[in-house]
Amino acid sequence: MTRRVDPVTLALALALGAGWFGFPGLLWDVAWHRTIGRDSFLAPPHVLMYTGVAANGLVSAWALAWGRRRYGAPAALSLSGAGFLLAVAGAALDEWWHVNVGKDVNLWSPPHLVGLAGTVLIALGLVFAVAAHTRFARTHRWWAPRVILLFCLADLIHKSMVALDHYTLDAWGRTPDFYPFLLALFLPAILVTATRALGPGAATATAVIFTVQHVVILLVLRAFDMRIPTFTPIPILPAL
Incomplete structure (x- = not known):
């Protein structure tokens, strides 16, 4: 007997998978700027990032037009939909x-900050949607939603580093290492949220997931002789 896949689970999987494109896409885009320069709106890193945004927009539209009424899709996908519209406005x-x-x-240009705000709303919408759909707090033995939420929280760390202009477009640019008070506004809030939602060890796990992804992506870019942005261990420190 074939087991039927829940449409909401499938939609969330698509949104989460495509949404992850923003992590390597942004690092690739910065390396592209450093190595090649800005050549066109449809540069490969942009296409990768916009694909993730577009997929989330489609999932949000499905949830609003059909999924919520028929399958009980989480209302939080409406937040992702608002983020999609804001991200599109930022791209334009x-x-x-x-x-x-x-x-x-x-990265502190007005268009980038508008687009970043949109992707943050998308990420937050997905966090709330996954939590609501899986009811992870009531199913402590189900590890998958917890791992997914850890990756979502790691993505929020990545976005906070973008907001702090960590991924400098030029070698002379300053990273947020120079702005400890700004760092204090973002990272502890994300890590405390991880601990409160998922329990002890979640903050460390979130920082480790972020760091491993970051290092692997940078190594791949370096293998293609691209000028990669600076890596910092700062997100690890408050998680210890």
């Missing part, structure tokens, strides 16, 4: 910015 604004203003000096 970024293209206008480059045409009318010029090259970005760092």
Whole structure:
């Protein structure tokens, strides 16, 4: 007998899998800027990131138009939908910015911050949706939702590093290592959330997942002779 796949689980898997593209996509994009420069709106790193955003937009649209009413899709996907619209606005604004203003000096440009805000909303929507759909707090023996949430929280660490302009576009740019007070606003909040939601050890696990992903992606980029952004162990420290 064939087991039927739950449509909501399938939709969340698609959104989460595609949403992860933002992590390597952003690091690849920074390395692309450092090595090649900004050549077009449809540069490969942009396509990778926009694919993840588009997939989440489709999942959110499905949830609003069909999935919530028929299959009980989590309402939190509406938050991801709002994030999708904001991310699209950021991408359009970024293209206008480059045409009318010029090259970005760092990641703290208005279009980037708009797009980042959109992806943060997408990530938060997915965290809430996974928690609601799996009811992980009531099923302590089911490890899969907990691992998924750890990866989602690690992605939020990545986005906080983007917000702090860690991935400098030029070698002379400063990283957030110079701004400890700004770091204190982001990382502890994410790590405390991980511990409160998933229990002892979750903060360390989140930092480890972020660090391992980060290092592996940078090593792959380095293997292709790309000028990679700086790596910092700072996210590990408050998790210890």
